Every structure is written in structure tokens, then in C-alpha cells.
Amino acid sequence: MNKTILLCLALTCLLSLVGCEQKIDTWSGQNVAYINMEVDSTVVSFAYLDEDVDTVSVEITVMGDVEEGVSRYVEVKLVEKNATAGEDYETLAERYEVPSGETSCVIPVVVKRPNDESDKEVILELVENNDFHLYYEDDVLTSGSAVVYSKTTHRILFNNVMKEAPNTWNVYYFGTFSPLKFETICTVMEIPRTSFLSASYMGSGRISYIANYMKAYLDEHPIMDGDKEMRMGDFLYQ
Incomplete structure (x- = not known):
């Protein structure tokens, strides 16, 4: 009788362990990349800079399976709006590495001081590839807000125009x-x-x-x- 009870208890524990193992969450979705900047635009005013170039660091966050020792890559493109490659900004590589074990990388967008008073604009766009999908496309600024911002594009505006006095001007x-x-x-x-x-x-x-x-x-x-x-x-x- 005692052996039967012990056998039943052991079987019950085994089934419980199997049940627990089945409840462990594992990543079953797609590998995703998105722009993690909280806002979808960066403004660079060269009127307040002494340097003739400035780098906007756009952070890319990724989610999904991480295989030890294997790097993944995010692909990007830069769309120019009233700006010229080489003259107003430096061209980007087509893809950037997310090292093994890492969950983010930074895209350095280098813009240059404009030679005129026009507003320059470039837009960094994530491109879907074999490593990452882009179904996480936008987010709200604050919880419950109706104002959304893009998670797959980031707009960079830059100019060399002093449109108003700095706040300390007396x-x-x-x-x-x-x-x-x-x-x-x-x-x-x-x-x-x-x-x-x-x-x-x-x-x-x-x-x-x-x-x-x-x-x-x-x-x-x-x-x-x-x-x-x-x-x-x-x-x-x-």
C-alpha cells in the first residue's frame, strides 16, 4: 500500500513538472527591428554649433531569437528632402550589424552645415530584410494619447539659420x-x-x-x- 502511494505521488510530481515546463514562455513570433527614439524627428540648428558637421545617432532596437556567435543586420536607406548627398550629408551604408548577444545598434547620420538659409531634411527608413520584420510601425507619445510617432522612420531637419535670439539674450x-x-x-x-x-x-x-x-x-x-x-x-x- 505504501509503495502504491509513493508511486502515485512520484507520478503526480512528474506530471506537474512536465506541466510547468510546457508553460515556460519562449519566443515564437517574428524577429523585429524598430527605431527607438521616442520622437520621430530631430532638429539640428548649426546656428548654435561651432562645428560644421553634426552626427545624429539613431538607435535601432531588435527583438527575437539570438543565436550565439551569429551577428544579425538591419538595413536602412536615407531619403533626401531638399538635401544633396556629399554636400549636405554623408551617405550611409546599406546595413548595420547587431552583434551576437546584443539587442540594439546605432545608425550615425552625419549632416553638414548648409551653405544657404534653406531648411534641409533627410529621412532615415528601416528596410525589412531576412533578419528583421517591421510590423511594429508606430507608438503613442504618452499612454492613452492619440498622437503617434513612427517606429520605422526618423526625420532629421537641419539648417544654418538663427531665427530668433537665444534665451539668454539681454x-x-x-x-x-x-x-x-x-x-x-x-x-x-x-x-x-x-x-x-x-x-x-x-x-x-x-x-x-x-x-x-x-x-x-x-x-x-x-x-x-x-x-x-x-x-x-x-x-x-x-
Whole structure:
């Protein structure tokens, strides 16, 4: 009797283990690649950059089976909108490696400072291939939102136009804003353009110093800004 009970218990445990093994989740879907950028556009303003080239790193995330020691590849293409390869941006390779054991890779899109004032645009598109499908095409910005963004394309806009003054521009010290005045200040003072985006860097003391230095410089080296001589803010001329 005891042997029978033990046999039944052992059989029950064995069946339970088999049942548990059958419930273990395994990947049974397709291998998928998608652009993991949270937004579908990147804007590059060369007016705030000292360099003539900038790299937009577009992250690609993949899901699916990972075979040890075997690399997979994502394929991409770059569609130009009012931009020219070689002149406005660097061409891309057709495919990029996702190393064995990795779940992502980065596509470096290199754009160049435009020679004119037009807005340039290129669109990076994922291309379906033998390694990855693209059925994960879009996502919402926030949970419950009706606003969606693309997971298979990423738009890159770039220009060399200063359309408005940086947030630290002080009209009392710097005067009326103009792109030429901004460029002149950065060049003469050897100040990185991005410094004007930092309120902590552009404190009142530094603003006063820059303005007074530039006033003295312009007094000795007049520069025409449009049809008038460039001048600093009215506060310095009182």
C-alpha cells in the first residue's frame, strides 16, 4: 500500500513538472527591428554649433531569437528632402550589424552645415530584410494619447539659420538681436555658441562683461549690420 502511494505521488510530481515546463514562455513570433527614439524627428540648428558637421545617432532596437556567435543586420536607406548627398550629408551604408548577444545598434547620420538659409531634411527608413520584420510601425507619445510617432522612420531637419535670439539674450546690454551680431560676439569673444543656451553660464556679470568688451571693440572696429552700424544695448550708452 505504501509503495502504491509513493508511486502515485512520484507520478503526480512528474506530471506537474512536465506541466510547468510546457508553460515556460519562449519566443515564437517574428524577429523585429524598430527605431527607438521616442520622437520621430530631430532638429539640428548649426546656428548654435561651432562645428560644421553634426552626427545624429539613431538607435535601432531588435527583438527575437539570438543565436550565439551569429551577428544579425538591419538595413536602412536615407531619403533626401531638399538635401544633396556629399554636400549636405554623408551617405550611409546599406546595413548595420547587431552583434551576437546584443539587442540594439546605432545608425550615425552625419549632416553638414548648409551653405544657404534653406531648411534641409533627410529621412532615415528601416528596410525589412531576412533578419528583421517591421510590423511594429508606430507608438503613442504618452499612454492613452492619440498622437503617434513612427517606429520605422526618423526625420532629421537641419539648417544654418538663427531665427530668433537665444534665451539668454539681454536686449538692455546686447541691444537688438541679429544673426550677424550674435556671430560677431562669439567670434571676437571666442565664446562657444552653445554657451548662450546656458542660463547658468550667462549670468548677469558675464553678460555685462561681454557687452562692455564688445562696445569697446565696435567703437574701434565699426561693423555694418544691415544699413546701420552694429551697436550694443542702450544701457551702455547712457
